[in-house]
Amino acid sequence: MTRFFSSGFLLQAALLAYAAGIVGSLLALRREKAAGHLGFGAAILGGLCGTASAVLALVGGAQITPPAFELWRSGVPYLRLTVQLDALGAFFLLVVSAVAIASSLYSLGYARGFYGRKNVGILGAFYNALLLAMTLVFCSSNAFFFLISWELMALTGYCLVSFEHEKAEARDAGVLFFIMSHLGTGGVLLGFLLLFRASGDFGFEGFRAAAGGMSAGARNAAFVLFLFGFGMKAGIVPLHVWLAEAHPVAPSNASALLSGVLIKTGVYGLLRVLFDVLGEPPNWWGVTVLTLGTISAVLGVLYALMEHDLKRLLAYHSIENIGIILIGLGAALMFLHTHHPLLATLALIAGLYHTLNHAVFKALLFLGAGAVLHATGTRNMEKMGGLIKRMPRTALCFLVGAVAISALPPLNGFISEWLTYQSLLQGFTTTNSLVRILFPLSGAMLALTGALAAACFVKAFGITFLAQPRSEPAARAHEAPGTMLAGMGLLVAACFFLGLFPATFLKLLDPVTAQLTGLQLSSQLGLAHGLVLGNTLPEGGTVSTLGMALMGVCLLPAPWVLWLGFGRRARTRIGPTWDCGLLGLTPAMEYTATGFSKPIRMIFKALFRPRREVQREYDYSPYFAKTLRFESHIEEAFVTRLYRPFKGAVLRFSRRLRALQAGSIQAYLIYIFITLLVLLLFAL
C-alpha cells in the first residue's frame, strides 16, 4: 500500500496520466466534448499525482533517496532516459503540478469556447504534451534527456502559441517564440557540451564532479552560455521580446502554463547549473545576474504599464517577476562568493518563493484574463469596463491576483518580496567592495517596480472591471462557467495560503536549500510557531501577514462604532456620478487605459520614445476642433534598435547571397573551377 504513496510511483502515475491525456484527446478527436473531458481530466489527474509526488518528496526531507527509474533504453550514445526527482526538481514539479490542476480544471469550461471553431482534441493533446515535457524537464537527471524534454517543451509551447494559427499574430508570435527559444537552447546545449567535455558524461552527477576541475575560462564561458540560454527562456531583458508576443496569443489556459510555469524552467535551469553544478561562483556572476534581474524587473513593469492589451500586460509582468526572482538568485550567488551561506540561503528562498508565488498569481491572472476574453471576445482593455457587475466572481479572483502581484500585504507576493528585501539589506554588510552598493540600489529599484506594478494593476483592474462598459460586448458580458471559476478559486486559495502561512510552506523548501547551499532555514525563519516570519537575525525585522489580517478583522468593527455614535440617522442614496453639469456621463468620458498611464509615459519619455500623431480640423480656433484624430504608438527600443535591424541585416545578406545562384551554368562551372584551383594549390 505504501508503494502507491511513494513519490516515485506518483511521479510515474503523473507522467502516465499526461501521456494518457495526449492519447485520449487524440483518439476522441472528432468528439469535442469527450476530447476536452478526457484531455483535461487526465491533466487534472496528472497534476494531482504530480503535486502529491512533489510534496511527498519534499516532506520526506533532505534524507530521501531520490526515486529514479529509466523510461526505456535508447541506443543513442550517452542518452539515458532516467527520470529522477531530487529536491530542486521536486519543488519545480510542485510548481508545475499545482498550476496544472487549477489550469486544467479551468480548461474544462474554457474549452467550450472552442467548440465548432477549433479542435479541442488537438488543444488537449498539446496541452498535455506541454505538461508532460515540463514535468520531464524537472526530473531528468541527464543533460541529454533534459535537452530532449526542453526541446519538446519548446515545440509544444510553439504549438500552443500558434494554436489559433488563423490569426497572423499567433503565427508570427509562434515563430518568434520558437526561434528565440531555440537560439537559447543552442546556448544551453553549448554550456552542457562544455561540461560534457570536462566530465565525459551527461549526468548532472558527473557534471558536478567535473566542474571543479574546469578552468576558470571554461566555467565563465559556461556561465555566460547558460545565462543566455536559460535567460532566453526565462525572458530576461534584453532577451524578452518573444515573451510579450507569444504569451498573449495562446489560449488562456495555455498562457497560464506558459507564463506561470514555462518561463520558470529557465529559472530552474539557472538554479540547476549555477547552484547545483558549477560550484563556487566568481563575484561577477552574481553581479551580472543581480543587475540583469533588476533591469528586467524595472523595464518589464514599465513596458507593462504602456500596454492596453490585457494579456500582453500580464506577459510583460512576467518579465518583471522573473527579474525579481533573478534578484534573489543573483544576491544568493554573490553571498556564495563571499561565503555567507546563511544569507545565500535566505536570498535563494526569496527567489524560490517568488517562483512559486508568481506561478500561482500569474496563472490566476491569465485565467482571469481568459475569462474576460471568453466573455467579451477582446483583449483590448479600452473596450472593457464595468465587468465587475457582470462577472463578479471573476472580478474578485482577478482582484486577488492583482493585489498579490502588486506585492501588497497580506498576500503571497508581499512575502517573497519582503524576503528579497531582507536578503538585500543584510547583504550590504557582507563585503567591503564597492559592489555592495548594488544591494540597496537594487532594493530601491525593486521598490520602484513594486509601486509601478501596483499602478499597473490599478489600471488593469480598474479599467477592465470598474466603471461603465466601454463597448457593446463588454456590456453583454456574462459570468464564466463553474469549472473556470473553480480553477481560479483554487489559485485564489493558494494565494491566501502562501501569503498567510509562509512559515508552514517554507518547511517544504528545506530539502531544496539543503541540496543547493547545505542549509535549512525554515526553523529560523518561522518564529512563534510559524505565525511570524523572521529574517534569521535575532533583532531583525519580522512580519506576520496572518497577524495583520487578524488584526484587521478585529479592527473592522471600529468604523461601525463610529456609525453608531454619529451617523445613525444618515441614509444612503444611489445617484448619478457628478458630471460637471453636463447631460450625463458617457463611457467615452471615462479615463482610458492609455490616459491612465500617460503620466508615466511622459516621465519615462526618453525610454519609451512614444510616437504620437495628432490631426486636428477646425474652423476658427484650434481650441474648437471639429474632428480630432489621435494616434500614439510605442515600440520597444530593443525591437526597433536591436532586433529589427538585425533581422533586416540577415535578410538583406541572404537576399544578396541569392545572387550566387543566379541560374547561369557558366557561373556554376566557375565555382567548381575556382574550388579546384584553390584545392590544387592547397594540396601542392
Add this chain to the structure above:
Amino acid sequence: MRLTLLLAAPVAAALFCLVVRSRRAMEAANILAFGTALAAGVGLLGEVLERQVVTEWGEFLRADALSAWMVLLISVVSLGSALYAGRYFRRDLAAGTVGPGRVREFFVLTPLFTAGMLLVVLANNLGVMWFALESTALSSVLLVALYNRRTSLEAAWKYVILGSLGLALALLGTVFTYAAAIEKGSPALPSFNWSHLMAVTGQLDHRMIKLAFVLVLVGYGTKAGLAPMHTWLPDAHSEAPSPTSAMLSGVSLKVALYALLRFHILTAACLGPSFSGTLLLVFGLGSMCLAAPFILVQTNLKRLLAYSSLEHVGLICAGIGLNSPLTIFGALLHMGYHALAKPALFFAAGNIHQSCHTLQMRLIGPGLVKRLPLTVLGMALAGAAAIGLPPFGLFYSEMTVLNGGFSAGCTATSTLLLAAILASFCGLLYQFSRILLGVPKAAPPSDPPALDAVPAMGLMLCALLLFSFWLPEPLTSLMRQAAAIIQGKGS
C-alpha cells in the same frame, strides 16, 4: 548470393518494366524488387555483423559494415519512393502532366538508378565504383527531365553537365589513386580493389594520394552536393518528379558521399586523418553555412527542401571530418534518419504540388493545413524531424556529432556547426509556418483530400519514429563497425 540478389532484383525489375504493358505490374515489380532488396539488406546486416566482410564474384562485390548500412538506406528509400510513385503518377496521368511513355521510363529508370547506387556501395573495385556512380547520374538525369518542361530540362542539363564534369574529375582522382598503387618496377598490373589498396596503404605515393583526394573531393563532392559544387542540387531536386527527388535527396547524395568516404579512408590511412578530415570538415561546414541563408529567403518549396538536404549532407560530412568515433557514429546515424525524414517531406511536397499546381510558397500558403490536413500532418512531423527537434532522431544524431566534436576538443568548429544548425532551423521553421498555418487565401479546391502519400509517408515516418525511440542493437553495432571502418580501424 545475397549481393547478387541485391543487384539482380532491381535490374530484373527494370527489364520487366521494359517489356510489360500494365502500369500496375510495373509498380508491383518495382515495389517487389525494392522489397526484396530491403530483405536482402537486412539479411546482409546479420551476415556482416557475423563475418565483418562479405564478398562475392571473386571479390568483385564486397560488403562491409559501411556498405551494409548504405544498402539498408538505399533499399528503404527506394521502397518508399516506389510505394509513393504509383499513386503519384496515377494523378499525374489523370491530370495529363505526363504521358504513359514517360511513366514507363520512370519505372524502368528508377530500378536502374537503385541498382547503380547498390553497385556503388557493393563494388570492391574503385573504378567500378566510379562507373556505377556515373550510371546513377545518367539514369537519374532522365528522371529529372521526365516532365520535359523548360525548367526541368534546364535542371537536367545543369545536373548532367556539372555531374559529368565532377565525375570526370573524380575519375582523374581515381586514376591518380591507381597510379599511386603501382609498385615501382613491377610488371604486374596492380589490383584496383579496395581491399588490396587498403592492404598496401603504407607503400602508396603520398603526393599522388593527396592530389587524388583533392580531385575526388571536388568530383564526388559535386555529386554529393557539397558547397560550392552544389549548384545543380536545388534545381534537380525541385524539378524532378517527387519520388525521384526523394531518392536524390534521401540516398543519392549520400551514396556519392560514400564514394568520397572510401577515398577519405584510403587517404587517412596514408597521410593520417588530418588532411582529408580537415577538407571534409571545411566543405561540410561551408555547405551548412551556405544553406542557411538560402533557406531563409527561399520561395520554392522543393528548393527549400533541397537546401535543407544540403545542410544535412554538410553536417554528415563535417561529422566525418571531425574524425572522432562519436562524430562519425553521429554522422552515420544522421544519414539514416535523414534518409527517412527527407523523402517523407518530398512526398508531401509532391502532394502539394499536384493539389496546388505550383511550388511557389506564396501561392501554396498560407493555410495549407485546411486544404490538405493529412499531408500537412505528415509534413509537419517530417519537418519537425528535419529541423532537428526531438523526439525525432535527427536531434540525437546532431547531438551525437556535437558531443563528439566537443569531446574531441574541436570546440570552435562544433560551435560553428551548432550555429549553422540553428540558422537553418530558423529558416525552415519560418518557411513551414508560413505555408502550413493560417487561413487559405482561396477557397479550398473541390477535389477530395489526397490520401495518396499515406502509405509511403506512413512507412517513412513510422520507421523514423520507431528508430528514434529505439535503436536496435544490431543497427548500433553495425554503425559502430562502420564508424571504425571510416576511422581506418576496421577491416
Add this chain to the structure above:
Amino acid sequence: MKGMLLSLALQLLLLLALAPLVSGCIRNWKAKLQNRRGPPLWQPYFDLAKFLGKDMVISEHASWIFRAMPYVLFLSTLLAGLMVPLVSAQAPLSLFGDALALVGLLALGRFFLALGGLDPASAFGGMGSSREMTISAIAEPALMLAIFTVAISAGSTNLSQMLLAAQGPAWRLLNPGHVLAFAALFIVLLAETGRIPVDNPATHLELTMIHEAMILEYSGRYLALLEWSAAIKQLVLMALLVNVFFPVGIATRLTLPALGLSFLWLAAKLLAVAGAVVLVETTNAKLRLFRVPDLLSTAFILATLALFSTFLFQ
C-alpha cells in the same frame, strides 16, 4: 499580554485622536503665515463629526469596491500606524510588521484608494488615481532607500530596533548620511501626504487635484473615513520621520513618567515637522505635474548620497 493589549488600545486612541489635530495645526498655522485667521485647530474634528452624520450619495456606476475602499484604507492605515513607535520605543504591533510591512500596508491602502477613484466612472477619479499612482511610484525608491540607509546602520528593519540603534550620543544624528536621508524622507513625506508643492490639499480646481479628485464621489461617513485615514497616514509618516531620525526622549521602559515625557517630546517633534511643512507650503507654489518627478528624483539622489556618505566615506 495585558500590557500589550493596553498599549495597543492606547496607541490606537492616540492615532485616531492626534491625527486630525496635526492636520488642524498645519491648516491653522498656514493661514496665520498667510495673514489669514484660518480655521480653528479643532476644525478637522468638527468636519469628521459632520461628515459622519451626513447622508451618503453613491454613484450608480459604483460597485462593491467603492464601498469597501474606505474600510480597507482606514484599516490598513491604522495597522500601519500600530507598527510605528509613537510614545513607547516598542510599537504594539512591531512583531507583525517592520518598516517594509509599513510601506506595504500604506501601498495596499493606496491601491484601493485608486480603485475607488476609478469605480464611479468619472473622469476626475481616473485622473486622480493615475496621478496618485504615478507620484507614489516615483516616490517609492527614495522612500525605500532612505529607510534602507537607516535600516542598514541599525542592522534591522524592525522599526523599534532602528529607533533604539539610533539612540546614543546626539552627534551621531548629525552625521551627513542621516541628515541627507532625513531630507529625502521629508520630500517623500510631502509627496505621500499630498502637500504643496506636489498636491494641494485645499484645491478644488478639478485639473490640479490629485487626492481630492479620487475621493470626489465620496460623501458622508465614507468621506469621513477617508479624511481620517489621510490624517492618520500623515501622522504615521511624520512620526516615522521624527522618531527614527530623532529618537530623543522616547520611552524605552513602560513607566508612566517615561511615557508622559515621551509624549511631550513626540508632540514637540511633530509640531516642529508640521511647522516645517507649513513653511514649505507657504513659500512654494504647487509644481506642474511633470515637474514633480524632478523633485522626487532629487529625493532619490539625496537618499543615494546618504547611503554613500554613511557607508563609503566613513
Add this chain to the structure above:
Amino acid sequence: MTGPQSELASQWITLLAAGMMVIQLLMAVQRMILTSIRLFALQSLLLTSIAAIIAYCHNATDLYWAAGLTLLGKVLFLPWLLARLVRRMQIHQEIEPLLNSPASMLICGALTVLGYVVARPFTSLERLGNNTLAVAITLLLTGFFLMFNRRKAITQVLALLSVENGVMLAAVALASYGMPLVVELGIFFDLMVAVMVLGILVYRIRETFASVDLDKLSELKG
C-alpha cells in the same frame, strides 16, 4: 623494354601529347562548331596513338583494348553523332564564346603553367610518358575553361569530352598499363551513354526552347 626503344617511344608520346594540347588551344580560339568536332576527333586520335604506343612498349593487351575503344568511340562514333546532331538541328554554326580569343588564349596559357606546376612533383617518376601528365592536367583545366566559356549546349558537351580526353591521357600516362579492363569498358560505355543522354537532352532543349543557347537556361534561381 630496352633503353633506346623506350626513349624513342617516350619522345613520340611527348610529341603526340603536345599535339593534343595544341589542338585544345585551337579549340579554345576557333569559332565553328563542326570544326571543333573535327578537332576533337583529331585530339582523340592522338590519344589513341599514345595509348597504342604505350601498349606496344609494355605489351599490354588491356591497353590495346583501350586504344581500340577510344578509336571506335571518340574518333569515329562520337564526332559522327555530334556532327549529325548539329546538322539535324540546324544549330547556328557560330560558337559565340563569352570571352574573346586573346583573353581565352591568355587564360589557357596561365592554365598550362598551372598544369605544369601541379604535375611537376610527378615528373621524377620513372614511367613511360610521365611527362605527359602535365599535358593531361592542362587538358583538364583548359577543357574546364572551355566549358564555361561557351554559350551553346553542344559546345559544352564537346568541352566535357575534351576534359575526358585529358583524364584518359592521364590514365594512360600514369598507370602505364592502363586501367583494368573492366574499368576501361565501364568508362567507355558510360561515356557513350553519357553522350547519348546529353544528345537527347540537347534535342529536347532544342525542341522546347527553340534554341540551344545556354543563356536561356537560367530560369531556376535562388
